[in-house]
Each structure stands twice: as C-alpha cells, then as structure tokens.
Amino acid sequence: MAVVNRIADYADDMTAWRRHLHTIPELGFDCPLTAAFIAERLREFGVDELHEGIAKTGIVAIINGQGAGPTIGLRADFDGLPITEQTGLAHASRHPGQMHACGHDGHTTMLLGAARYLAETRNFTGRVALIFQPAEEAGGGAGVMVDEGIMERFEISQVYALHNEPGEPEGSFLTTRGPIMAAVGIFRIDINGQGGHAAMPHQTRDPIMAACGIAQALQTITSRNNNALDNLVLSVTQIHAGSANNVIPDHAWLNGTVRTFDADVQDMVQARMEQIVAGQAAAYGVSAELTFTTTYPATINTAENADFAAEVAREIAGAERVTTDTPRHMGAEDFSYMLNARPGAYLFLGQGESAGLHHPEYEFNDAIAPVGASFFARLVERAQPIG
Structure with missing residues (x-):
C-alpha cells in the first residue's frame, strides 16, 4: 500500500x-467535547481559517494551497450512537450508554491526518475545505450544514467522504457510479378502536388485530406492487399495544422504515401504504392514520467523480484492492445532502474482520487511518495540482 510517508510518520499520533x-462519544448535534478536540488539533496544524458552530457543533477549516484555484471539500462525521459499549478496551467509552459504534472517531481521525499533512505541505492549488460534521446518525447534520450555506460560503466545487466497512479487506476501497446508499422513509401508523374485556371481544373493535393485518398487508407492496428489478425494503420494526392479559386496548401503533433508490418507487410505496391502511382499518372497524416522513435522500455518486476517486484509491491501495462496482447498500447516509448540492463521491474503506457497524463490540481498526488520510491528501493533490 502506498501510504504517504509523512502521514505514516504520525500514525501513532493518529491512533492516540x-x-x-x-x-468521549457524543450524540446528534450536541458534541462540544468532540468539536473542541478537533478545533484544538486544527489550530495546532496551522489551518488558515477555522469556522466553528456550524450546525451547532460542526466545523469547517480552510487550508490554502499555492496559487488560485477551486475549493475541494472533504467530509468526516463525528457523532456517536446511543449504544452501551461492550468491548472492554482500555479506551472504551466513558459516557454511559453512548459509543462510537460506527467508526466516526476513525473518520474524524483520517481527516485530521490529512489536514495535518496538507497544512504542512500545501502541494496543491486553490483551497481545501475540511468539513467536520455532527448528527449523521440522527438529525441529518450534513443537510443542516448545507442549509446553513457551507457550499456557497466556502465556494466548494466538489466533495468527498469515506466510511469504514467491516468484513472487507483491510485497506481496500469500494465505490460505484450512481446510487450507492438508499433513501430513507420512516412511518408510523396509529390505530384507534374500542377496547373492552378480552373475554368479550365481540363487544370491542380490536386495534391489535388491525395492527397485525396492516403489518402483514404492507409486505405485499414489495412482493406485488414493486418491480423486482427496483430495490425496495419495507420493514415493520415496532408494534405497541395493550397493558394487561385480559384487556383489549383502545389504541395500537406500529412503525418502521422504507428504503429505496428511486423517488417514483418511494411515492408508490407511500400511496399503497395509505390505501392499505385505509382498507384494513375499514375491514377491522377501526380508524387508522399513517404518518410518512422522508428523511435522508439516496446517496448518488457523480460518475466522473467516482471514477476519479477510484483512480486515486488505486494509487494508494493498488488496482487489485479497489472495487468500482460495489453493490448498492440499503443503509442510508446523510452525505447524500452534500452530493445533492455538489458533485462528488462516497467510498467505503475496508477495515478487515471486526464486529459489524452499530454493534456494541465494534472497534475501528487504527491501521486503516493512515490509508484513509493518504487517500484524502492525494485526492486534493491530484484534483488541484500545482503547475
């Protein structure tokens, strides 16, 4: 692997x-300790501009290159998850019920490593905008940063991000042209019936039976309404009702998620859900209300930028360790908002065998941090070369 020598020199610092x-994992937009640590490192590196308090705790740092040119954006997320860590590591979370179980601590470290190198060498033209983002896991921090005008304010022309990928070979890269991560819809269905004694169900309008009927009927959207060639996942993840074994309740509710890549498919799903909920409610003699919310859009790589990023990745990892047609993921990523605003690409960086993302035993592989930092650094130097 062609890790940049200077970055390799401070691999131990990156691990620390x-x-x-x-x-110190923190959640959502409320990440003051994390943001303070990032800002302190960036000041040490000598960045030219440091803009804090974007999307509450987000940061954009600017490093000027040699001579005029465009601004390239590099993004890392830094929020954690509401998970109780079970790694038993000496550096395990000190915040009960909160954990870096998705590797955002590693993503931030990779971008900090690239920042240190770029501030030292400045072997590029134009500028680099280092985007440190809160609230990827919940809250759409990338969208908030875009809404607060970072693309226009810092004149960002293209933008890139990395995410670690457990189970893929250590230091390998995976990406694809076009859609790479799904859009997210979330739904809740509230059902109101008439409760009563469980021994006299004929005197009730049972919302539990209606909830079960709705949950089963929703699965026909994927199997009978959707073209099998169009990716779609619809999962009911919660059903809540009742408080005693001899009482039929008045109320029940269920919720879940929808994952798609095509806006037309998502529109079809929402329309069919409304029809199914209304029909099942009538069949069971209850009333029901669907609330459907679209959150993160699909993450769609610009073809030209994905090709360029893969070329840089080959320089770092070798051609045999770069995959350019990785299958679409049904997970979601709020970097999609940045790709909606500017051309760019999102890549996965293999971290070898480990517990999966969002698992209480997950641990980021520190060996890949210099690889990711080298990728970011060379991306800038290749995109905006001197001379």
Whole structure:
C-alpha cells in the first residue's frame, strides 16, 4: 500500500487521537467535547481559517494551497450512537450508554491526518475545505450544514467522504457510479378502536388485530406492487399495544422504515401504504392514520467523480484492492445532502474482520487511518495540482 510517508510518520499520533475520541462519544448535534478536540488539533496544524458552530457543533477549516484555484471539500462525521459499549478496551467509552459504534472517531481521525499533512505541505492549488460534521446518525447534520450555506460560503466545487466497512479487506476501497446508499422513509401508523374485556371481544373493535393485518398487508407492496428489478425494503420494526392479559386496548401503533433508490418507487410505496391502511382499518372497524416522513435522500455518486476517486484509491491501495462496482447498500447516509448540492463521491474503506457497524463490540481498526488520510491528501493533490 502506498501510504504517504509523512502521514505514516504520525500514525501513532493518529491512533492516540482516535482512541481519545473513542472515550468521549457524543450524540446528534450536541458534541462540544468532540468539536473542541478537533478545533484544538486544527489550530495546532496551522489551518488558515477555522469556522466553528456550524450546525451547532460542526466545523469547517480552510487550508490554502499555492496559487488560485477551486475549493475541494472533504467530509468526516463525528457523532456517536446511543449504544452501551461492550468491548472492554482500555479506551472504551466513558459516557454511559453512548459509543462510537460506527467508526466516526476513525473518520474524524483520517481527516485530521490529512489536514495535518496538507497544512504542512500545501502541494496543491486553490483551497481545501475540511468539513467536520455532527448528527449523521440522527438529525441529518450534513443537510443542516448545507442549509446553513457551507457550499456557497466556502465556494466548494466538489466533495468527498469515506466510511469504514467491516468484513472487507483491510485497506481496500469500494465505490460505484450512481446510487450507492438508499433513501430513507420512516412511518408510523396509529390505530384507534374500542377496547373492552378480552373475554368479550365481540363487544370491542380490536386495534391489535388491525395492527397485525396492516403489518402483514404492507409486505405485499414489495412482493406485488414493486418491480423486482427496483430495490425496495419495507420493514415493520415496532408494534405497541395493550397493558394487561385480559384487556383489549383502545389504541395500537406500529412503525418502521422504507428504503429505496428511486423517488417514483418511494411515492408508490407511500400511496399503497395509505390505501392499505385505509382498507384494513375499514375491514377491522377501526380508524387508522399513517404518518410518512422522508428523511435522508439516496446517496448518488457523480460518475466522473467516482471514477476519479477510484483512480486515486488505486494509487494508494493498488488496482487489485479497489472495487468500482460495489453493490448498492440499503443503509442510508446523510452525505447524500452534500452530493445533492455538489458533485462528488462516497467510498467505503475496508477495515478487515471486526464486529459489524452499530454493534456494541465494534472497534475501528487504527491501521486503516493512515490509508484513509493518504487517500484524502492525494485526492486534493491530484484534483488541484500545482503547475
């Protein structure tokens, strides 16, 4: 692997940064300790501009290159998850019920490593905008940063991001042209019936039976209404009702998620859900209301930028360790908002065998941090070369 030599020199520092960040996971937009640590490192590196308080705790740092040119954006997310860590590591979370279980501590470390190198060498033209983002897991921090005008304010012309990928070979890269991560819809269905004694169900209008009927009927959208060639997942994830074994309740509710890549498919799903909910409610003699919310859009790589990013990845990892047609993921990513605003690409970086993302035993592989930092650094140097 062609890790940049200078970045390799401070691999131990990067490990220390990452493990410190791992001890202080914070959630959503409320990440003051994390943001303060990032800002302190960036000041040490000598960035030219440091803009804090974007999307509450987000940061954009600017490093000027040699001579005029465009601005390239590099993004890392830094929020954690509401998970109780079970790794038993010396650097495990010190915040009960909160954990870096998705590797955002590693993503931040990779971008900090690239920042240190780029601030030292400045072997590029134009500028680089280092985007450190809160609230990827919940809240759409990337969308908030875009809405607060970072693309226009810092004149960002293209933008890139990395995400670690457990189970893929350590230091390998995976990406694709076009859609790479799904759009997200979330739904809740509230059902109101008439409760009563469980021994006299004929005197009730049972919302539990209606909830079960709705949950089963929703699965026909994927199997009978959707073209099998169009990716779609619809999952009911919660059903809540009742408080005693001899009482039929008045109320029940269920919720879940919808994952798609095509806006027309998502529109079809919502329309069919409304029809099914209304029909099942009538069949069971209850009333029901669907609330459907679209959250993150699909993450869609610009073809030209995905090709360029893959070319840089080959320089770092070798051609045999770069996949350019990785299958679409049904998970979601709020970097989609940035790709909606500017051309760019999103890539996965293999971290070898480990517990999966969002697992209480997950641990970021520190060996890949210099690989990701080298990718970011060379991306800038290749996109905006001197001369």
